Amino acid sequence: MTELDVAQLQRRLADFAASRAWEPYHTPKNLAAALSVEASELLEIFQWLTPEESARVMEDPDSGFRVTDEVADVLAYLLQFCEVLGIDVLAALAAKIDRNEARFPAPDSAKVTQRHSSG
Amino acid sequence: MTELDVAQLQRRLADFAASRAWEPYHTPKNLAAALSVEASELLEIFQWLTPEESARVMEDPDSGFRVTDEVADVLAYLLQFCEVLGIDVLAALAAKIDRNEARFPAPDSAKVTQRHSSG
Amino acid sequence: MTELDVAQLQRRLADFAASRAWEPYHTPKNLAAALSVEASELLEIFQWLTPEESARVMEDPDSGFRVTDEVADVLAYLLQFCEVLGIDVLAALAAKIDRNEARFPAPDSAKVTQRHSSG
Amino acid sequence: MTELDVAQLQRRLADFAASRAWEPYHTPKNLAAALSVEASELLEIFQWLTPEESARVMEDPDSGFRVTDEVADVLAYLLQFCEVLGIDVLAALAAKIDRNEARFPAPDSAKVTQRHSSG
Numbered sequence: 001m002t003e004l005d006v007a008q009l010q011r012r013l014a015d016f017a018a019s020r021a022w023e024p025y026h027t028p029k030n031l032a033a034a035l036s037v038e039a040s041e042l043l044e045i046f047q048w049l050t051p052e053e054s055a056r057v058m059e060d061p062d063s064g065f066r067v068t069d070e071v072a073d074v075l076a077y078l079l080q081f082c083e084v085l086g087i088d089v090l091a092a093l094a095a096k097i098d099r100n101e102a103r104f105p106a107p108d109s110a111k112v113t114q115r116h117s118s119g
Numbered sequence: 120m121t122e123l124d125v126a127q128l129q130r131r132l133a134d135f136a137a138s139r140a141w142e143p144y145h146t147p148k149n150l151a152a153a154l155s156v157e158a159s160e161l162l163e164i165f166q167w168l169t170p171e172e173s174a175r176v177m178e179d180p181d182s183g184f185r186v187t188d189e190v191a192d193v194l195a196y197l198l199q200f201c202e203v204l205g206i207d208v209l210a211a212l213a214a215k216i217d218r219n220e221a222r223f224p225a226p227d228s229a230k231v232t233q234r235h236s237s238g
Numbered sequence: 239m240t241e242l243d244v245a246q247l248q249r250r251l252a253d254f255a256a257s258r259a260w261e262p263y264h265t266p267k268n269l270a271a272a273l274s275v276e277a278s279e280l281l282e283i284f285q286w287l288t289p290e291e292s293a294r295v296m297e298d299p300d301s302g303f304r305v306t307d308e309v310a311d312v313l314a315y316l317l318q319f320c321e322v323l324g325i326d327v328l329a330a331l332a333a334k335i336d337r338n339e340a341r342f343p344a345p346d347s348a349k350v351t352q353r354h355s356s357g
Numbered sequence: 358m359t360e361l362d363v364a365q366l367q368r369r370l371a372d373f374a375a376s377r378a379w380e381p382y383h384t385p386k387n388l389a390a391a392l393s394v395e396a397s398e399l400l401e402i403f404q405w406l407t408p409e410e411s412a413r414v415m416e417d418p419d420s421g422f423r424v425t426d427e428v429a430d431v432l433a434y435l436l437q438f439c440e441v442l443g444i445d446v447l448a449a450l451a452a453k454i455d456r457n458e459a460r461f462p463a464p465d466s467a468k469v470t471q472r473h474s475s476g
Binding site: 243244247250251254257258259260263265266267268270271273274276277278280281283284287289292293295296305306307309310311312313314316317319320322323324325327328330331332333334335338339342344345354 | 396403414449457
Binding site: 005006009012013016019020021022025027028029030032033035036038039040042043045046049051054055057058067068069071072073074075076078079081082084085086087089090092093094095096097100101104106107116 | 124154158162186192213
């Protein structure tokens with residue numbers, strides 16, 4: 001995979017929407033709602049599972065396919081959202097990791113389990 | 120940006136979590152919940168906006184920063200989720216677009232606005 | 239309807255879960271996830287609608303039924319969540335409205351449209 | 358508490374919104390988005406907790422208050438959503454329980470743990 005791929009996927013998604021005349025529906029607000037709905041559909045697969053069961057979800061072909069399919073939907077709406085607002089999502093994440101490394105310095109010893117930050 | 124970037128971001132996120140001993144928290148179930156929570160934080164920015172206001176959200180530096188920050192959080196949890204389950208998220212999306220192109224053929228004329236599919 | 243109804247609905251939901259031996263699944267965490275998933279299923283109905291279309295959603299019997307059904311699911315998980323944690327949801331809301339009336343005093347003139355608080 | 362309470366809470370919420378001129382914001386679509394955002398804020402409290410920790414969340418006064426506060430927000434937006442669309446939420450839930458009792462008959466013996474239905 002190359003970066004061409006992220007740009008290429010974004011281009012394929014834009015062409016897909018344009019050829020179906022879906023652009024009027026793709027306001028940032030609607031795409032943010034759709035992204036959140038897809039993320040919930042992913043969560044739905046896990047809602048009644050124990051932590052241990054959740055770790056084995058790819059072992060069953062049906063649930064593995066469903067998980068992969070929902071992950072694709074989440075990324076699809078995230079990329080379309082970023083496309084309509086002109087956001088470079090990879091640069092946004094790189095900058096966020098930089099900020100988090102400054103905000104939450106790694107402990108000297110990583111041996112002690114820390115509470116997870118909420119951010 | 121190169122594909123190295125997606126792999127690189129995934130590696131930085133994994134190192135970040137490992138050095139803080141957060142791995143026990145990062146079950147697929149917890150990461151799916153966190154992804155859904157971050158997607159809702161993005162939606163929160165838009166919840167009271169008109170469609171027109173939502174299209175101008177990047178014009179204000181504060182809301183533009185907030186949107187970019189939430190987008191980064193969504194991608195961060197999506198990549199971490201895929202990492203723990205061994206899912207190639209770019210391949211998953213490429214396969215999904217292939218399936219959608221077969222399921223929802225583009226109309227001969229794109230001039231007529233179609234209802235958006237729910238998927 | 240009487241308050242008996244809220245308590246009665248909560249009792250029916252508890253009996254329903256108990257007779258199917260679902261109680262082990264009904265941790266507060268799982269019920270919070272299920273509540274959030276159902277709220278997203280309600281949102282899904284509206285995600286591509288204009289504000290005007292969203293106001294007419296009950297006029298179509300099918301979408302009206304779907305909305306009513308999702309609203310019931312949201313309340314069902316909210317009441318079950320409150321039941322397992324011993325929270326009186328009506329008292330919680332009454333107390334919250336009291337706090338909001340103190341936090342966001344009504345303007346002398348309500349004629350000017352105010353920005354919506356985010357809370 | 359009496360049924361007057363649900364109607365009364367709904368009335369107080371409507372007055373609160375009217376006196377702040379928030380009604381134009383309270384489209385069904387916006388209220389569905391806000392409901393989903395609040396449900397996610399409730400989930401956020403639980404996202405890194407084990408099932409066991411989640412069962413003890415009310416023991417800590419701070420997290421107990423936060424949970425109660427988010428529960429109130431969820432009910433507030435659910436009641437406002439139902440108000441603007443003319444839905445009787447208690448009747449909707451009673452009808453849904455009736456349907457579920459028909460769809461998922463209780464087993465003769467409740468001793469065997471069943472898989473949870475996804476609905």
